[in-house]
Amino acid sequence: MPIRTMRTSGIPRTTGSPGAPDSAPGKAGTTAKARARRAGLRGEGTWGWLFVSPMVLVLGLFMVLPILMALWVSLLHWDGQSNPFSGQADFVGLDNYRSLLTQDGLDRTLFATSLRNNAYYVLLTVPLQTVLALGLALIVNQKLLRGRGALRTTFFFPSVTSSIAVSTVFLFLFQGSGAVNSMLSWIGIKGPNWFADPRGVLSLILGGLGIVDPERPTGILAAHSTMGLSWFEWLSGPSVAMCTLILLAVWTTSGTFMLIFLAALQNIPRELEESAAMEGVDRRQMLWHVTLPALRPVLFLVLTLGLISTWQVFDQVYVMGQGAPGNTTLTPAFLSYSAGFDNADFGQGSAIAFILLALILVLTAFQRWALRERGARTGRNR
Numbered sequence: 001m002p003i004r005t006m007r008t009s010g011i012p013r014t015t016g017s018p019g020a021p022d023s024a025p026g027k028a029g030t031t032a033k034a035r036a037r038r039a040g041l042r043g044e045g046t047w048g049w050l051f052v053s054p055m056v057l058v059l060g061l062f063m064v065l066p067i068l069m070a071l072w073v074s075l076l077h078w079d080g081q082s083n084p085f086s087g088q089a090d091f092v093g094l095d096n097y098r099s100l101l102t103q104d105g106l107d108r109t110l111f112a113t114s115l116r117n118n119a120y121y122v123l124l125t126v127p128l129q130t131v132l133a134l135g136l137a138l139i140v141n142q143k144l145l146r147g148r149g150a151l152r153t154t155f156f157f158p159s160v161t162s163s164i165a166v167s168t169v170f171l172f173l174f175q176g177s178g179a180v181n182s183m184l185s186w187i188g189i190k191g192p193n194w195f196a197d198p199r200g201v202l203s204l205i206l207g208g209l210g211i212v213d214p215e216r217p218t219g220i221l222a223a224h225s226t227m228g229l230s231w232f233e234w235l236s237g238p239s240v241a242m243c244t245l246i247l248l249a250v251w252t253t254s255g256t257f258m259l260i261f262l263a264a265l266q267n268i269p270r271e272l273e274e275s276a277a278m279e280g281v282d283r284r285q286m287l288w289h290v291t292l293p294a295l296r297p298v299l300f301l302v303l304t305l306g307l308i309s310t311w312q313v314f315d316q317v318y319v320m321g322q323g324a325p326g327n328t329t330l331t332p333a334f335l336s337y338s339a340g341f342d343n344a345d346f347g348q349g350s351a352i353a354f355i356l357l358a359l360i361l362v363l364t365a366f367q368r369w370a371l372r373e374r375g376a377r378t379g380r381n382r
Helices: 024-073 095-101 106-140 148-160 163-173 179-186 201-208 231-235 240-266 270-278 283-294 296-311 315-319 332-342 346-370
Strands: 004-008 011-015
Touching: 024 346, 095 106, 095 346, 106 148, 106 231, 106 240, 106 296, 106 332, 148 240, 163 179, 163 240, 163 315, 201 231, 240 296, 240 315, 270 283, 283 296, 296 346, 315 332, 332 346
Parallel strands: none
Antiparallel strands: 004 011
16 A cells, blocks of 8 residues: 655654554544443433423323313313313304404404403503512612511512402402592592492593593594404503502512512622722612613513413402403403303303413513613624
8 A cells, every 4th residue: 555645734644554553443432432422311311201201291181281172172162061072062163263353243342352451451560560579679689778588578478468368458448438548538639439430541631631531532533443442442541440450460469579689689790780889880870781781581581470470360350340340350361261151152261361372472572572682693603
């Protein structure tokens, strides 16, 4: 065999010689190690799946399977008395969805009303509870504050109290002759009959300013409608009764989110704050340019949890009015329950639930896009 000589940086190297050392044994050893590593990873993966298989079976049996069953029920006209997988239930396809979204009628009007009510509930509750939770976390995170433990317990206590019990207490507080109206009378304000007032807050404000007539709206707001509701009804704002639910939600959920923010605040590197203080940054600049950027992932978590929970509100609505007065506290979650268990139309109730699921997924994706990092991405070093 001919001998070839290669030069690398002036050093001759001979390959192909029968007596020359070969790197094949080293390569074989490396290949054997790689195979052993892959085999070990496959073994770890097998053991991992074996250990998590009980939980996978539980989730599949009690979560995935019921979701698929509910999806099938949403395509039926089913009263809940027969087997939905037999021929006794009428298959109607997408008719339940059409009656809620496209067909004129009471079903679409009620669904649009529930969406409007819940939209105002979300738009007011999520920002208020997030801001309040962050403010409370900043307060109890002060190292020089005395009684921090007691304050944290006090702020968190409403979150661990039964929502049914808290809703019942709010019913007594916001009665026409309740404690809230009694305190308002001390400063010369006559409080409304909170749970019996269906008027929209925004329409009341515009009416007080003389811009519109809440009792007899005219113009483009009254002439046009969407999903069976006039534009004035869409834009009239949350009712006075819904405002009490918003107050209840903000009061009971801020404590939980306060603890999440508090854990994130304590995880911010101390060096960031110290270097910013050395640069002469004041408290407001520290909050906007140091604290909030460091809390971006936690802020997304809190907003996402708040968004999901507020679109699924049910127990407070069930206890404090069941949609009354005038369906101004009606929500999609309660409408889904009412369609199934009150009207024996489980197909429509399931359709409402899946429309609500799709809405939550879309809004969560939009929120993730809105809170994404907008800095320039750095490419990989090659």
